[in-house]
Amino acid sequence: MDMDKLVSLCKRRGFLFQSSEIYGGLNGFWDYGPLGTELKRNIKEAWWRDMITGHDDLDAPAGAPSAFQMVGLDSTIIMHPQIWKCSGHYDLFHDFMVDCRESKKRYRHDQVRGRWVSYQGKRAFVATQFGGDEGLAETEQKGLKFFGLRAKDAERLAWEGDLISLTKVADFAEVLGPDAKALGTLTPPREFNLMFKTYVGALSGEEGAAFLRPETAQGIFVNFKNVVDSSRVSVPFGIAQVGKSFRNEITPRNFTFRSREFEQMEIEFFCHPSQSADWYKYWRDRRYRWYTELGLAGDRLILRDHHQDELSHYSCGTADIEYAFPFLPPGEFGELEGIAHRGDFDLRSHMEGKLVREGDTLVVVKDAEGKPRHRGSGKDLSYYDDITRERFIPHVIEPSAGADRATLAFLCEAYTEDKVPDENGNPRERVFLKLHPRLAPVKAAVFPLVKKDGMPEVAQKIYRDLKKHFNVYYDEKGAVGRRYARQDEIGTPYCITVDGETLTSGTVTIRDRDTLKQWRVKVDDCVAELSKGLGG
Numbered sequence: 001m002d003m004d005k006l007v008s009l010c011k012r013r014g015f016l017f018q019s020s021e022i023y024g025g026l027n028g029f030w031d032y033g034p035l036g037t038e039l040k041r042n043i044k045e046a047w048w049r050d051m052i053t054g055h056d057d058l059d060a061p062a063g064a065p066s067a068f069q070m071v072g073l074d075s076t077i078i079m080h081p082q083i084w085k086c087s088g089h090y091d092l093f094h095d096f097m098v099d100c101r102e103s104k105k106r107y108r109h110d111q112v113r114g115r116w117v118s119y120q121g122k123r124a125f126v127a128t129q130f131g132g133d134e135g136l137a138e139t140e141q142k143g144l145k146f147f148g149l150r151a152k153d154a155e156r157l158a159w160e161g162d163l164i165s166l167t168k169v170a171d172f173a174e175v176l177g178p179d180a181k182a183l184g185t186l187t188p189p190r191e192f193n194l195m196f197k198t199y200v201g202a203l204s205g206e207e208g209a210a211f212l213r214p215e216t217a218q219g220i221f222v223n224f225k226n227v228v229d230s231s232r233v234s235v236p237f238g239i240a241q242v243g244k245s246f247r248n249e250i251t252p253r254n255f256t257f258r259s260r261e262f263e264q265m266e267i268e269f270f271c272h273p274s275q276s277a278d279w280y281k282y283w284r285d286r287r288y289r290w291y292t293e294l295g296l297a298g299d300r301l302i303l304r305d306h307h308q309d310e311l312s313h314y315s316c317g318t319a320d321i322e323y324a325f326p327f328l329p330p331g332e333f334g335e336l337e338g339i340a341h342r343g344d345f346d347l348r349s350h351m352e353g354k355l356v357r358e359g360d361t362l363v364v365v366k367d368a369e370g371k372p373r374h375r376g377s378g379k380d381l382s383y384y385d386d387i388t389r390e391r392f393i394p395h396v397i398e399p400s401a402g403a404d405r406a407t408l409a410f411l412c413e414a415y416t417e418d419k420v421p422d423e424n425g426n427p428r429e430r431v432f433l434k435l436h437p438r439l440a441p442v443k444a445a446v447f448p449l450v451k452k453d454g455m456p457e458v459a460q461k462i463y464r465d466l467k468k469h470f471n472v473y474y475d476e477k478g479a480v481g482r483r484y485a486r487q488d489e490i491g492t493p494y495c496i497t498v499d500g501e502t503l504t505s506g507t508v509t510i511r512d513r514d515t516l517k518q519w520r521v522k523v524d525d526c527v528a529e530l531s532k533g534l535g536g
């Protein structure tokens, strides 16, 4: 699939716009237009319904060790700064960046790649931000330019091997930065904390410093006790939250994939330590299934277990759900969601202070004087089980998804081009979004075939009746073929047309977006017919 075509459709039809566009845009920030807003809302609502309100807590779902409860939470974006010290974000949530003294651009150290090339005894590492064929093509072009050669002299350059990461280059003196003309313009890598800093109230100094949350998860951990004490939940249970998170990404890119402001859909599932391995497996499989049920399938969606050496210091297991986004080189996948077994790391950190793993145990990080480096709340966040009469600190399984990445993946997967016969039987290009009906921004469009003979009045009545149940659209402008094409392009599953026969037989045609099949139903049966097709 050609990503440029999807990006252009998203702008043209009002799914996504660059933030602050009339002022030249702001890199890493995106606005959702009318249709994008509906699509993302539908994704978040499907998640909320499937994970929380629609969850049956009386029976164990297939694959689950037991029945369990799910509740929601909506915590603040700015929280007590100590939270980020105990969670580890204050000390550890950073990327390494390199700056270019010539272009003034900043790059993530691990995202710059390049190739060694020599010519007449001079050697250079030609850097690029692209991978795969695109990266190879760019380095070839840049290599020629750097050595003042023309395309026909390409074979005079001696390239060494494939693209490698800049992290494998020790001395930057021979590096030609991705946007530089001279060698050695990149600075050594430096740590860069990804949290956005702000100041609360009238205190402008460090006393008033706070952070925009880089994840919604911590709001759940610090409310664990409040929820247990107020909601009659008992372990095992999960707390879910959907909300904005902020990360000052060094190189936001790939449309909305890596943004600086984005939305997360996170669950923290609290369970008994002896059962946490089973719950981890349950959530890992269940979350993967959720994406497949909504249309991400085939070999473009994978569930990848992290290797032991990839795991965070507190984690006993992590798996990523990844999608082969079309902007990635062939064979590469981008993360949609991580499912992590976090042990008791988070609750204990907020009780005792910032923890690290030492061997098989977690210990509080101490400063030179032996005092906790970042003190916890001191509150007891353990759980008492009335039935077993046991007190313990629950283990946590965390399925953490990105709403914007899910939206982008569903859009990429849905984008379809095919050829259909036009009115004269000639093949016509058709672009349509094959979105799952639950996700489609508009569920049905209602058209009068022509703007006369009482057809608009009947169509408007049908539109108003349907509007009470679904997000539907009324359109009477232009040729009906054009109206179908416009709905196909935004993924509307059904089009209902009022024609001459409607006035005599009281029936309308319903057209299916994917099969293009048309059939007649009674006007009074439209709501029931659509409910059947939309699955609700």
Ligand code: GAP
Binding pocket: 214, 215, 216, 217, 247, 249, 256, 257, 258, 259, 260, 262, 263, 264, 266, 335, 336, 337, 338, 398, 400, 401, 402, 403, 404, 405, 406
């Ligand atoms: N609480 C765990 C956590 O935040 P994460 O892997 O850093 O884990 C979870 O983030 C999900 O949030 C990712 O799988 C991704 O879908 C989304 N996400 C993370 N950073 C993002 C960014 N810069 N832009 C868009 N989505 C992002």
